[in-house]
Amino acid sequence: KQEVTQIPAALSVPEGENLVLNCSFTDSAIYNLQWFRQDPGKGLTSLLLIQSSQREQTSGRLNASLDKSSGRSTLYIAASQPGDSATYLCAVRPRETSGSRLTFGEGTQLTVNP
């Protein structure tokens, strides 16, 4: 059974800092990995999707890397802003063709202080 772990569970940083969120998964047979953002009382917003054959994806100040063989992904946020405060979730999708479910980690709650 796939298990996804995110470290740290919570993180508080001053505005402007660069930071790294970590995600690990136990089964490397994945099709892709996604990073989501969740604001209180709202649904999930997809930030980045990395295919299993890719090593990284970038969008603006966000960069996500994937090391499938070691079961790890990192989300790098450059020059953090108070508006980045949210819970960040990573999720993996299995490789089998009928597997559509996402398995999520428990999330990292990020607070960026002005």
Added chain:
Amino acid sequence: GAGVSQSPRYKVAKRGQDVALRCDPISGHVSLFWYQQALGQGPEFLTYFQNEAQLDKSGLPSDRFFAERPEGSVSTLKIQRTQQEDSAVYLCASSLNDRALAKNIQYFGAGTRLSVL
């Protein structure tokens, strides 16, 4: 519509009451997913539809949970005889077409927060 819409946003139920949660996916999206998110946890998969066919219901926690999507668009998640442990946010997601697995992003609704007293 512009996004995945869920209703109601909040539901308070007395223990033992039946509830029905509605999901309107993005128009034209073939795949629809239900997830359950307990407080402080990540979402956990409940069930998955491709059009009107329920292809995976292995995540439903008990036979009190039932989901349907009779016309391949709107879906309803029904919970019978609710219990306190059913209290959670129920998230619905849709994606365009499951055949293109690699690029299929799931778009999530805001969820229904269910509180069972």
